[in-house]
Amino acid sequence: FLPANVEVFVLPGTTILEAANRAGIILALPCGGKGTCGKCRIKVQEGSFDYTSAEQERLTLAEQQQGIHLACQARIFEPCVIQIIPDALASQWQVLTGSGDNVTHLAPEIKKEFVVVQEGTLKSAQSDIERLKQQLKGLEYLDLEAVRALPIFLRENRFQGTFVLAANELLSWEKGDTTNKCYGVALDIGTTTLVAALLDLHQGKTLNTVSAPNPQAQFGADVISRIELVKKERKNLALLNKVLIDKINQMIKTLVQQAEITKEYIYHLVVTGNAVMQHLFLGITPEYLGEIPFPLAFKRSLNVVAQDLNIAINPRGKVRVYPNIAGFIGGDTVAGILASEIYQSDKVKLLVDLGTNGEIVLGNRERLLAASTAAGPAFEGAKISAGMPGIKGAIEKVIIKKDSSDRETGIFYNVIGNVPPRGICGSGLIDLIAELLRVGIIDFTGRILKKEELDGNLPEFLLTRIKEDTTQSSFILESDPEPIVLTQRDVREVQLGKGAIYAGIKILEKQLGIEETQINEVFLAGGFGNFIRRKNVIEIGLLPDFPPEKIKYIGN
Ligand code: FES
Numbered sequence: 001f002l003p004a005n006v007e008v009f010v011l012p013g014t015t016i017l018e019a020a021n022r023a024g025i026i027l028a029l030p031c032g033g034k035g036t037c038g039k040c041r042i043k044v045q046e047g048s049f050d051y052t053s054a055e056q057e058r059l060t061l062a063e064q065q066q067g068i069h070l071a072c073q074a075r076i077f078e079p080c081v082i083q084i085i086p087d088a089l090a091s092q093w094q095v096l097t098g099s100g101d102n103v104t105h106l107a108p109e110i111k112k113e114f115v116v117v118q119e120g121t122l123k124s125a126q127s128d129i130e131r132l133k134q135q136l137k138g139l140e141y142l143d144l145e146a147v148r149a150l151p152i153f154l155r156e157n158r159f160q161g162t163f164v165l166a167a168n169e170l171l172s173w174e175k176g177d178t179t180n181k182c183y184g185v186a187l188d189i190g191t192t193t194l195v196a197a198l199l200d201l202h203q204g205k206t207l208n209t210v211s212a213p214n215p216q217a218q219f220g221a222d223v224i225s226r227i228e229l230v231k232k233e234r235k236n237l238a239l240l241n242k243v244l245i246d247k248i249n250q251m252i253k254t255l256v257q258q259a260e261i262t263k264e265y266i267y268h269l270v271v272t273g274n275a276v277m278q279h280l281f282l283g284i285t286p287e288y289l290g291e292i293p294f295p296l297a298f299k300r301s302l303n304v305v306a307q308d309l310n311i312a313i314n315p316r317g318k319v320r321v322y323p324n325i326a327g328f329i330g331g332d333t334v335a336g337i338l339a340s341e342i343y344q345s346d347k348v349k350l351l352v353d354l355g356t357n358g359e360i361v362l363g364n365r366e367r368l369l370a371a372s373t374a375a376g377p378a379f380e381g382a383k384i385s386a387g388m389p390g391i392k393g394a395i396e397k398v399i400i401k402k403d404s405s406d407r408e409t410g411i412f413y414n415v416i417g418n419v420p421p422r423g424i425c426g427s428g429l430i431d432l433i434a435e436l437l438r439v440g441i442i443d444f445t446g447r448i449l450k451k452e453e454l455d456g457n458l459p460e461f462l463l464t465r466i467k468e469d470t471t472q473s474s475f476i477l478e479s480d481p482e483p484i485v486l487t488q489r490d491v492r493e494v495q496l497g498k499g500a501i502y503a504g505i506k507i508l509e510k511q512l513g514i515e516e517t518q519i520n521e522v523f524l525a526g527g528f529g530n531f532i533r534r535k536n537v538i539e540i541g542l543l544p545d546f547p548p549e550k551i552k553y554i555g556n
Helices: 016-022 053-058 061-065 091-097 128-135 144-156 215-219 223-232 236-259 275-282 331-340 426-439 488-512 534-539
Strands: 041-046 068-070 081-084 110-116 160-166 169-174 183-189 193-200 205-213 266-273 302-305 318-321 349-354 357-363 368-374 394-401 410-415 466-468 473-478 484-487 521-526 551-553
Touching: 016 081, 053 068, 110 128, 128 144, 144 169, 160 266, 183 236, 183 275, 193 236, 205 215, 205 236, 215 223, 215 236, 223 236, 223 275, 236 275, 266 275, 266 331, 275 318, 331 349, 331 357, 331 368, 331 521, 349 488, 357 488, 368 488, 394 426, 394 473, 410 473, 426 473, 426 484, 426 488, 426 534, 484 488, 534 551
Parallel strands: 183 266, 266 318, 349 521, 521 551
Antiparallel strands: 041 068, 041 081, 110 160, 160 169, 183 193, 193 205, 302 318, 349 357, 357 368, 394 410, 466 473, 473 484
């Protein structure tokens, strides 16, 4: 995909739209991808595509001669190069996706400015601070360290330098003009997975992203077990905090090394997570969050100095922790509400964030209701025999073609990064279970059937993959280079998660007093893979029976 220069691997028959989604490029779809609005125009630079009847209707002959296609209609059958036409971008999504090239609204809390301060004269009685304020608009507050440093800095640097502001506060001062070296890190503390992105705040670009398992998981897979640990002995709070901070610092180190910058130029860390994770990150005991009425220690956003938390960015940098809504609805839900813009919508929309705690938000600009469900870590690949997060080496898409109408029969899958598979991530898991349900290997209760119970017409390539032992069956997706097997326990784990989410949605609908059909759009968020096949999410009963075109995956 140009101009972002992102390459993705997809199965034959994938639409350009789906491939663009996987590349993190989100196109606007006024007609929901039905091929009627003609707005999702892209230009094919290399590769050949047939024109569908919908495309022939919407595109002029001149456009067709230039290689213009509709992304929602054109299907990929060979390697190709696609040029994205900026008008087709759903620009508000760009910040979400990490492609980072099309940020439309840049308003970082941290700003740098190079200024030359007037030298004092005998005639003027102005202080250093007053003369700095004249040049640095918006500056109001300097702490003692800054007041102490300023007179020396100005005189040692010919009264000029780069000043770093956090809103109206002077954060730091650097020699020369370093305005183009200003970075921030965005961090999502999941119960199971941590994801951090390094952002260039000067250019408005995401430079790189890393993810890592949350090291607290060794002490308990879910938030309740971590609360219990602190309840048992309060000194465990320091332990949970320390392993987390150490891991975050390691991730920042990796980001810094990959981008070849120095950590002193990182002035901002913005943190979201569920309420328990945010409490643990700040070293606040979460023990009361485990008791009715689940009281929070803080609700509004907090702004803390990095060195107070031992975060390895510029020691005077700021750490912004997102607001919490309620005991089990934390900053990550606020982030989802902001990113999906559900709070601005006239129509009723649904946001589902699939994590170990599955958060659900339903409503519009008038009223939003939120719920948190114990979905378990299955969709993030944890507690699944061959599970892994949606990173390189994860199978993220599975298709079974078994009918004579299919051009080829067999099991086909996508691996993130186009490398040999190491495991399966959430989206692959949803696909696999939906496909096995469709071909009848899994029954409607979620049981993997034994060979003797199966429809006699199942092809050999499927039958040989069913492994039976005395009590239950499993399905072998891949045996080389490593076995990737779906066990009965894995299916049960997914059922628990999807049941929790489904129930949460139903309860919110009831509370808001609306019918499913009144929900105009469904946003699915989470780190379960790059792309989720919408009909399979409905197939397995994770979401109610929405028309698939209403469902949008908005990234992590
Ligand atoms: Fe409307 Fe493709 S034609 S989204």
